[in-house]
Amino acid sequence: MAALAHARYGKDNIRLYKVARSATHPAQQDVTEMTVCTLLAGDIAASWTHADNANIVATDTQKQTVYLLAKLHPVNPPELFASTVAQHFLDTYPHIAEATVSIIVHRWTRMDVDGRPHPHSFMRDGVETRVVAAVAKRAAGISIRSGIKGLLVLKSTGSQFWGFHRDEYTRLPETTDRILSTEVEAGWHWRPFASLADVHADVGDFDQAWSDARKITLETFAKENSPSVQNTMYLMSEQILAAVPRVEAVEYSLPNKHYFEIDMSWFKGLKNTGADAEVYAPQSDPNGLIECTVTRKGASPKL
Numbered sequence: 001m002a003a004l005a006h007a008r009y010g011k012d013n014i015r016l017y018k019v020a021r022s023a024t025h026p027a028q029q030d031v032t033e034m035t036v037c038t039l040l041a042g043d044i045a046a047s048w049t050h051a052d053n054a055n056i057v058a059t060d061t062q063k064q065t066v067y068l069l070a071k072l073h074p075v076n077p078p079e080l081f082a083s084t085v086a087q088h089f090l091d092t093y094p095h096i097a098e099a100t101v102s103i104i105v106h107r108w109t110r111m112d113v114d115g116r117p118h119p120h121s122f123m124r125d126g127v128e129t130r131v132v133a134a135v136a137k138r139a140a141g142i143s144i145r146s147g148i149k150g151l152l153v154l155k156s157t158g159s160q161f162w163g164f165h166r167d168e169y170t171r172l173p174e175t176t177d178r179i180l181s182t183e184v185e186a187g188w189h190w191r192p193f194a195s196l197a198d199v200h201a202d203v204g205d206f207d208q209a210w211s212d213a214r215k216i217t218l219e220t221f222a223k224e225n226s227p228s229v230q231n232t233m234y235l236m237s238e239q240i241l242a243a244v245p246r247v248e249a250v251e252y253s254l255p256n257k258h259y260f261e262i263d264m265s266w267f268k269g270l271k272n273t274g275a276d277a278e279v280y281a282p283q284s285d286p287n288g289l290i291e292c293t294v295t296r297k298g299a300s301p302k303l
């Protein structure tokens, strides 16, 4: 006998662009481009087990809803829009128990032209994205996770790695001066919101938290003489918890993107290692992968 243990469904990769025009100067515009994913769960099993689609809100309907709600409501901050869409599904469909709305916000950074911010021209200044996932559960409020993905950083010195465990499997030499590069994936979990009104009440905190987390990440990366990726990400997490009181937990997932020295001594004794190293071979794989979740002291580590 088989049993359906888990089921949810929705529309992924809903691409959405919204423009906001100034009332007094229509050519002065702000733009937002996002990719949205909706996923619904609840009393939907019969579609899988009995070919009964009566409770299935078509994924196309979910997509149309996202577009309509984007027209009728603000799409910024993305935490508010994700919560608005998720709560809409619960309010509209009594048989839906849980709605998850994930948003990826793509960068459109305003251009500077003739030394001034241009009113309606933007550039993609990197693949970094701002990410949000809101989960609305019937009678259990809204949980939100915010984050940063794809922020590629490198420092050419100011990073060390020594004192690590050594045994017969170890080849890596200790170093007090190495290149450190990673692609930042950071996330922060907000204390749950009782309702959409509760999300509205804290709406000013979301952009501030994103810019604090980004600044803390970049400044800590640059300033610390890093003893390890592990310690650096912990310092970042601690500071985000201190900066944003409503955040309960911070997560980092950081690849350690290696740059190998190239021994050139075979060529006329050319020195290109240690203090003489100038030309390196960036490695696409394998990479280290270091992760952590940091909560407030005394808080349950369960997420």
Ligand SMILES: O=c1[nH]c(=O)c2[nH]c(=O)[nH]c2[nH]1
Pocket: 161, 172, 227, 228, 229, 230, 256, 288, 290
């Ligand atoms: O910061 C680091 N942490 C590690 O765990 C590790 N392991 C390794 O080979 N290099 C590094 N660097």
